[in-house]
Amino acid sequence: MVRVLATALLALTLAACGPGERSSNAGSDIPGVEGPRAALSTQNLADTRVAKALFGAMRTASAQASEVFGFYSRGCAAGNIRLVETGPTWQAMRLSRNRNWGQPIMIDFLQDLSRFAATQPGWEGLYIGDISQPRGGPMLTGHASHQLGIDADIWMLPPSRLNLTAAERENLSSIRTDRTRGAYVNDAWTPAHMAIVRRAAQDPRVQRIFIFPGAKVAMCDAETGDRSYLSKLRLLANHNYHFHVRLHCPPGSPNCEPQDPVPAGDGCDEARQAVANILNPPPPDPNYVPPPPRGEVRMSDLPGQCLSVLTSD
Template sequence: MSPRPILTLLLLLSVVASASMALAQDRGSVNPKPLPPLANPNDPKLGAKELFGRKVLPTAMPTRVVGFYAKGCIAGSDALPINGPTWQVMRLSRNRNWGHPDLVKLVERLAAKAHKDAGWPGILVGDMSQPRGGPMLTGHASHQVGLDADIWLTPMPNRQLSRNEREEMSAVMMVRSDRLDIEPSTWTPTHLNVIRAAAQEPTVQRIFVNAAIKKALCREAKGDRGWLHKVRPMYGHDYHFHVRIKCPPGSGECESQPEPTASEGCSPGDLAYWFKDAIIHPKPPKEPPKPRPPMTLAQLPPACKAVLNAPDARQ
């Protein structure tokens, strides 16, 4: 195998590993405090997450996607408004409602489709990206280039949520306690409608869900099933689904992920791995794993240094 596919595989595995530890349901803060200044921001061993996590505004640059979903940054990102006719942004204290303009437009379309096709008042939007992308202080390994968004599997209430609710309420668990199937008291046919609408968008490359949710989609999808191949099982994602779009046209510095196979991914063999007892109930390691050193600025594509240091866009 050539070095390039190996690198891509390692990056994808890092996304998998982080997904099981995703902090999507962690509460935010109604009154977040600014992060303290860094004592030595030029330290070459400093994690890039410390640098990108302190940028509260996007760059005053044309839109530019640099690198891979789990190793990159974005210039000229747009913010998804925190309130829309059919969406509301959650965990405002994280400042992660940023993305490529194509992603922002996609989320707005999905919100309208959830209202029209599923009868939801709208959607609740979790993490997208930071203003300049890059590694995050908490949570995801991906979401670095403004092309990923988390959509809660809890319909938006038919009212505007308070700031307190946006920081503290949790999405509803969709997976049964034994981890083998969906929770029938919370999963409804409308959830399939919302995920299908996302998967049928031409620019969407992948959707990540818990394996139990993939199993339910395979069982319940009727008629055209051509969208199912985009929906991939992934650790975590019990409360939300993760939408990933392709590298936008003209984004020559964006590193695309291989297209998913054409198979529905619904055969017993496709799903068997995810329902092994060792996967559902992993045994704790005999020795705690040593924490990996954080990704540094030097390990990101070189253009990310210019993105990091560019002037702030006017708001």
């Protein structure tokens, strides 16, 4: 039944979506700031089908044990579970996207962090944005990552209530916490934001967090205690409405390709330099050669196990 539904949805998807179509409010993120290593070898070398159309058509998770295959921006996820749409300290947003699926370790992390957030003044918990598709893989619109069920976007908007209707979750927007093109935080940034980001970064399950430069500098300047977690805060544009949490490869996933460890040191000097570059952009490099346009990710580009993830009933 799942395959029949997927085939029908795939036909509609291919007819409706052209190459490179993006969501206007999903946020374009390519969180490989230090760069992913070479992709795992694949077993689907002759399969040239567009992966995002196939994975984007799946409405349910695979009937497999939880495991991830490949890299954060080039892989898939078996046995994802759905974050319940509304919990005691969270709500999943943009339900129409069907991206509130993740590995069990991610769902546990989000629930844990939301309980902490609910202890902060003015926060009833967390609004959770995109996690992953039911079977991970490339998305029809928006993100380049979020393919393994171990990335999640957490809104900067403090939830004042956790009984939003489905329609409200589609139309409500988060708040921006930056000013001057991300060089500084604005008045919407509060000590509670810092406390929640700090708590997330101090969690041993977390590999790194993506956030805009001004927020990291603000946290560097304000931190008076343990600074070791600051190294996990990595700079990425467009992360002013939400921050992006990335977990380590889960236990029991030997075919997950980890991202390089975060560099040594707290990274505060680099963040301050990034702010300086925003305020006074350096002259363009005359030798810079732009990378070639990104082509469509094909099934042949993904680990071989992703075919079984896609076809599992």
